[in-house]
Amino acid sequence: MRVLVVGRGGREHALCEKIAMSQHVDEVYVAPGNPGMEGVATRLPYAEEDHRKLVEFAQTQGIDLVIIGPEKPLVEGLADRFVQAGIRVFAPSQRAAQIEGSKSFAKNLMMKYQIPTASYASFRELEPALDYIERSPIPIVIKADGLAGGKGVIVAQTKDEAREALCHMLRDRKYGQACSTVIIEEFLEGEEFSLMALVHEGLVICLDIAQDHKRAYDGDQGPNTGGMGAYSPVPQIPHEAVNQAIKRILEPTAQALVLEGTPFTGVLYAGLMLTAEGPKVIEFNARFGDPETQVILPRLESDLVEVLLDVLEGRTPELKWSPQAMVGVVVASKGYPNGCTNGVVLPSYDAERGLHIYYSGVSRDDEGQLLSEGGRVYLAGSLGGSLEEAIDKVYDRLDKHQQPGLFYRRDIGRRAMQALR
Ligand code: AMP
Numbered sequence: 001m002r003v004l005v006v007g008r009g010g011r012e013h014a015l016c017e018k019i020a021m022s023q024h025v026d027e028v029y030v031a032p033g034n035p036g037m038e039g040v041a042t043r044l045p046y047a048e049e050d051h052r053k054l055v056e057f058a059q060t061q062g063i064d065l066v067i068i069g070p071e072k073p074l075v076e077g078l079a080d081r082f083v084q085a086g087i088r089v090f091a092p093s094q095r096a097a098q099i100e101g102s103k104s105f106a107k108n109l110m111m112k113y114q115i116p117t118a119s120y121a122s123f124r125e126l127e128p129a130l131d132y133i134e135r136s137p138i139p140i141v142i143k144a145d146g147l148a149g150g151k152g153v154i155v156a157q158t159k160d161e162a163r164e165a166l167c168h169m170l171r172d173r174k175y176g177q178a179c180s181t182v183i184i185e186e187f188l189e190g191e192e193f194s195l196m197a198l199v200h201e202g203l204v205i206c207l208d209i210a211q212d213h214k215r216a217y218d219g220d221q222g223p224n225t226g227g228m229g230a231y232s233p234v235p236q237i238p239h240e241a242v243n244q245a246i247k248r249i250l251e252p253t254a255q256a257l258v259l260e261g262t263p264f265t266g267v268l269y270a271g272l273m274l275t276a277e278g279p280k281v282i283e284f285n286a287r288f289g290d291p292e293t294q295v296i297l298p299r300l301e302s303d304l305v306e307v308l309l310d311v312l313e314g315r316t317p318e319l320k321w322s323p324q325a326m327v328g329v330v331v332a333s334k335g336y337p338n339g340c341t342n343g344v345v346l347p348s349y350d351a352e353r354g355l356h357i358y359y360s361g362v363s364r365d366d367e368g369q370l371l372s373e374g375g376r377v378y379l380a381g382s383l384g385g386s387l388e389e390a391i392d393k394v395y396d397r398l399d400k401h402q403q404p405g406l407f408y409r410r411d412i413g414r415r416a417m418q419a420l421r
C-alpha cells in the first residue's frame with residue numbers, strides 16, 4: 001500500500017513512523033512534512049492548502065489511504081475532495097469537521113443530545129455579552145467560535161479580563177471571522193485528559209488516554225500554547241471515568257453526527273474535564289491531537305494501518321497496548337508562543353537509543369544540519385516501565401543537550417506523580 005499523510009508537524013512525524021512500520025505499507029508520503037521526517041517518509045512539495053495538487057498526486061500515484069493531520073484543511077473540505085476522487089481517506093468531511101471548526105455547532109449538538117459539557121451562551125453582539133458577564137460568576141471562559149490557531153480561548157479570572165477578551169473579539173475582531181460569534185462558558189474544575197477515538201459513522205474505537213500540558217511554563221504558568229508535552233497513560237484518571245466518557249460522550253456524539261446527517265469518519269478527539277459530576281467536554285477536535293499522538297502511537301502495538309482499514313470497513317479492531325508509559329517533552333524556541341528566533345543548530349540524537357524524536361519546526365542548512373524554525377521545534381519522548389522511569393529517562397537525555405535559544409518545561413508528567421502520592 002501507498003499512504004499519504006498531510007501535514008508538517010510532530011504529530012505527522014509520529015504518524016508517518018507508525019504507518020511505515022505497518023506490514024501492509026510499501027511507501028509513505030508526507031505533504032509537505034519537514035526535513036526532520038525524511039528518514040520515515042518521502043516528502044512532497046505540496047502545502048496543506050494545495051487541495052488540487054494533493055488529490056492529483058494521490059490519483060496519479062495510486063495512493064491507497066490518506067490521513068490528514070491538521071484541522072484547517074479538514075474545515076476547508078480536503079477530505080471531501082479525496083472522497084470525490086474515489087480515494088480512501090481517514091478524515092472527516094467538511095460538514096462533520098464543524099465539530100472542531102465551529103464551537104457553536106459543537107455546543108448545539110451537545111445540548112440537543114444531552115452530552116455533558118460546560119453550560120454556555122453564544123453572542124454576536126458586544127453589549128449583551130458584557131451584560132451576561134455582569135450576571136455570571138468568575139472564573140469564566142470566553143471562546144472564539146471558529147479556528148483561531150489555538151489562541152481563541154481565554155480563561156478569565158476577573159470580570160475585567162472577561163470584558164477585555166470580549167472587546168478584543170466582538171469589537172476589534174482580533175481573530176477575524178473566527179470571532180464574529182463568541183461562546184461564553186462555565187468554568188469547569190477538575191483534571192483534564194484527552195480521549196481520542198477512531199470513528200466511522202456509528203463505530204467508535206477509543207485509544208488510550210493522554211494528558212497534554214498546554215501552558216508554556218512549569219507549574220502550568222504562562223500563556224496557553226499548542227502543547228508543551230504529554231504523557232500516556234494518565235494514572236490519576238480512573239478507568240471508570242474513561243468508560244463513562246466513552247458511553248456518555250464519544251459514542252453518543254458519533255451517533256448524534258449520524259442522526260444529524262453529518263456522519264463522522266476519522267479521529268474524534270474529546271478534550272475532557274473530569275469534574276465532580278463526571279467527565280465533561282471542554283472541546284472536540286476532528287483530528288489526532290498534537291502532542292498526544294506522539295505519546296500514544298509508540299504505545300500502540302497493533303498495526304495502525306490495519307486498524308484504520310478495519311474501522312473504515314466497519315469492523316471492530318482489537319487494539320494492543322504496551323503496558324509501558326510514555327512521556328514526551330516539547331522543546332520550543334525561546335519566546336514561544338509570542339514570537340521566536342530561528343536558526344539554532346539542533347543536536348544530533350542519532351546515538352541516543354531508545355529516545356523518540358519527532359520534529360515539528362525545523363529547516364536544514366547546506367551542510368545537512370537541522371536548524372530550529374518556528375515555535376515548537378521537536379518533541380523528545382521516552383517509554384519506561386513506569387511513568388517515573390520514562391520521565392527520568394527523557395530528562396536525563398534532554399539535559400545533556402540543553403541549548404541557548406531553546407527551552408522546555410521541566411515538569412511534564414510530574415502532575416501524575418503528585419496525584420498518585
Ligand atoms: P482549548 O484551546 O479549547 O483547548 O482550550 C484551552 C484550555 O483552556 C483547555 O485545555 C482548558 O485548560 C481551558 N479551558 C477551556 N474551556 C474551559 C472550561 N469550560 N473550563 C475550564 N477550563 C477550560
Ligand code: GLY
Pocket residue numbers: 212226227285288289290291292
Ligand atoms: N493537544 C491539543 C490539540 O491537539 O489540540
